[in-house]
Amino acid sequence: MSKQSSILKNIGKAVSYSLLVLLFLCSVFWPLSSLAEDKALDTKGSIVITSATLTADNKAHTALFEGSVVAKTENMTLHSDKMLVYYAGDTGKVTRIDAEGRVKLIKGERVVTSKAATYFAEDEKIIFTGEPMAVEKGNVVTGTKMIYLMKEDRSIVENSKVFLENKKGK
Numbered sequence: 001m002s003k004q005s006s007i008l009k010n011i012g013k014a015v016s017y018s019l020l021v022l023l024f025l026c027s028v029f030w031p032l033s034s035l036a037e038d039k040a041l042d043t044k045g046s047i048v049i050t051s052a053t054l055t056a057d058n059k060a061h062t063a064l065f066e067g068s069v070v071a072k073t074e075n076m077t078l079h080s081d082k083m084l085v086y087y088a089g090d091t092g093k094v095t096r097i098d099a100e101g102r103v104k105l106i107k108g109e110r111v112v113t114s115k116a117a118t119y120f121a122e123d124e125k126i127i128f129t130g131e132p133m134a135v136e137k138g139n140v141v142t143g144t145k146m147i148y149l150m151k152e153d154r155s156i157v158e159n160s161k162v163f164l165e166n167k168k169g170k
Helices: 003-037
Strands: 048-050 053-057 062-073 077-087 094-107 110-118 125-129 135-136 141-144 143-149 153-157 162-163
Touching: 094 125, 094 162, 110 143
Parallel strands: none
Antiparallel strands: 048 062, 053 062, 062 077, 077 094, 094 110, 110 125, 110 135, 125 143, 135 141, 141 162, 143 153
């Protein structure tokens, strides 16, 4: 075998390997592309999720993001240490998100922090647990459990404690 045919054979192997990797990546990340089309997360465009690592399981229809996770939409940002995204196998639409560790939701002037949160797409609600606290314009609400109904922009807080800022002259 000549040196030239050996080089061509190696290039052919590299191209084949690259195509296999590309096909694998497409099959793994295709369901996540529907995140951009899912309007249930109060979006008017795409959702961008960044993290240190991503583990996708197409059989279980989940995507596990770990390490400094940030999910951004046009209207809000969700931070956590770990985020497990569940999606429908047939449509790829997000059905549920479990966020754990230093959870922080930022929507406008409202900031909600907790140790854990679960988003339910069908009901368009987020349940915050683990010392949840909401802060908006200097007012603070704490409790043992906070349920944020996104469509209605309404919250239900169990065992609530409210601190209202006293603004003189207003």
